[in-house]
Amino acid sequence: xxxxxxxxxxxxxxxxxxxxxxxxxxxxxxxxxxxxxxxxxxxxxxxxxxxxxxxxxxxxxxxxxxxxxxxxxxxxxxxxxxxxxxxxxxxxxxxxxxxxxxxxxxxxxxxxxxxxxxxxxxxxxxxxxxxxxxxxxxxxxxxxxxxxxxxxxxxxxxxxxxxxxxxxxxxx
Numbered sequence: 001x002x003x004x005x006x007x008x009x010x011x012x013x014x015x016x017x018x019x020x021x022x023x024x025x026x027x028x029x030x031x032x033x034x035x036x037x038x039x040x041x042x043x044x045x046x047x048x049x050x051x052x053x054x055x056x057x058x059x060x061x062x063x064x065x066x067x068x069x070x071x072x073x074x075x076x077x078x079x080x081x082x083x084x085x086x087x088x089x090x091x092x093x094x095x096x097x098x099x100x101x102x103x104x105x106x107x108x109x110x111x112x113x114x115x116x117x118x119x120x121x122x123x124x125x126x127x128x129x130x131x132x133x134x135x136x137x138x139x140x141x142x143x144x145x146x147x148x149x150x151x152x153x154x155x156x157x158x159x160x161x162x163x164x165x166x167x168x169x170x171x172x
Contacts, residue, residue: 006031037109041081042069043094044101044154047119049162050135051155053142054089057131061147067154068092069114070129082115090133091125092117098164101157103150103172112150116164138162 004011004026011024016032024033044067045052053065068089072081079097086092094117103112124133136142138159146152150172157170 001033004029004031005033035109037104037111039072039078039081040069040110040112040150041072041078041085042067042112042114043082043086043092043097044114044116044158045086045090045092045094045119046116046158047122047135050122050137051141051158052090052092052119052124052133052135054126054133055131056129056147058129063131064145064147065142066147066151067114069112069151072113078113079115082113086117087127089127089130091127092119092123094119098167099169101150101154101170101172103153105150114150114154116158 001011001024003009007026007029009026009028011033012027013022014025015022016025025031054068055065056062068086070085072078076084082097083094086094097115097117099113100116101112101114103114122135126133141155146155153170153172161168
């Protein structure tokens with residue numbers, strides 16, 4: 001960002017009073033532009049000891065496998081965002097969500113909040129950001145073709161703790 005959203009003056013990079021890091025500050029109206037992490041929400045859906053993964057049709061990770069997830073939108077809860085992403089990417093409706101993973105990637109300012117959901121059927125429908133989708137047995141997961149470290153972390157913890165008997169949350 002170059003110009004102030006309030007008054008259109010050119011912003012300066014400086015540490016504001018009572019702060020501890022550089023921010024874009026307007027010398028005219030004192031507006032401070034805060035950049036905060038992006039929140040990614042998603043669902044690790046499973047049915048009959050199989051996990052539903054989707055193959056990405058967009059970058060990053062085109063052609064690689066992931067769980068249905070994406071950026072949280074304004075004016076929605078993390079649960080609403082996770083359900084929306086699951087429906088958009090693989091056409092599933094998740095009624096019972098359990099927070100399972102919080103995964104931070106500070107280098108790209110992202111925080112993942114991933115839920116589990118046991119599905120009532122094996123029915124799904126591929127959405128526009130998905131090349132294909134498939135249920136995988138735990139032993140048949142495509143480990144070499146997983147798109148993101150957060151997904152690998154989530155899948156490994158899911159398998160190690162299946163069947164889920166209590167509400168553990170794994171944090172990385």
